[in-house]
Amino acid sequence: GDSVTQMEGPVTLSEEAFLTINCTYTATGYPSLFWYVQYPGEGLQLLLKATKADDKGSNKGFEATYRKETTSFHLEKGSVQVSDSAVYFCALKKAGGYQKVTFGTGTKLQVIP
C-alpha cells in the first residue's frame, strides 16, 4: 500500500540555521504531495503542496520539490525562526474512487534563539 516516511525527530536548530526535513513516499500512480504544519494546541494547516513531478511548492520561506525519480518531497527553509517551531507532516493524496490521504509520522522541529 501507499506509505510516507519522514525523518525522525525531534530536530533542534538554532535560529537562522538551514532546515531540511526528509520525506520519501511509496505510491502507485501520480499522487499529489503536501506538507502540513501543526503548531502547539492547533490542528494541522497546509504549508505547501505540489501536484506533479518537478513542481516546487513554496510558502512562508519553505520549499519542497516533487522528485518522482527519487520519490521524495523534502522540506527546506534557508533560515528558520523561533516561530517555526512546530510538528511538520508530509502527506500524499491520490485520485480514485475516494480520496485516500496518507500521512507521515510527523517531525517535531524546535528552533532555539
Place this chain on the structure above:
Amino acid sequence: DSGVTQTPKHLITATGQRVTLRCSPRSGDLSVYWYQQSLDQGLQFLIQYYNGEERAKGNILERFSAQQFPDLHSELNLSSLELGDSALYFCASSVSEGSYNSPLHFGNGTRLTVT
C-alpha cells in the same frame, strides 16, 4: 481559521462511557475525515465520508462509529471507552471527491481524556 469547527474542545470522561464528537466541515466541502492523534504518535486515519456516504475505513475500532448527516456535519461516536482511547481527535474536510490535489482543512481537534 480553517473553517472547520469541532466541538467540544475538551472532554473528560470515565472508562466504559460513551461520547460523541461533532464536526462541521468548511462551507462547500463534501468530504469529512476523522483522525486520531495519540501522544507521540502520528495521525491515525479512522474513517472518511463523502456527501453522507462512508467512503473509506482505516484503523477504526468496532467500538467507534461515525456518520455524516444531510447538512454535512459529522459525528464520531466512541463507546465503552478505555484509557487508551485518550487522544486528540481531528476532523478534516475537503472540497470534493474528484479533486485529488485539494488539501485537507483541519479543525482544532477535540482532546479526549478517559480516566
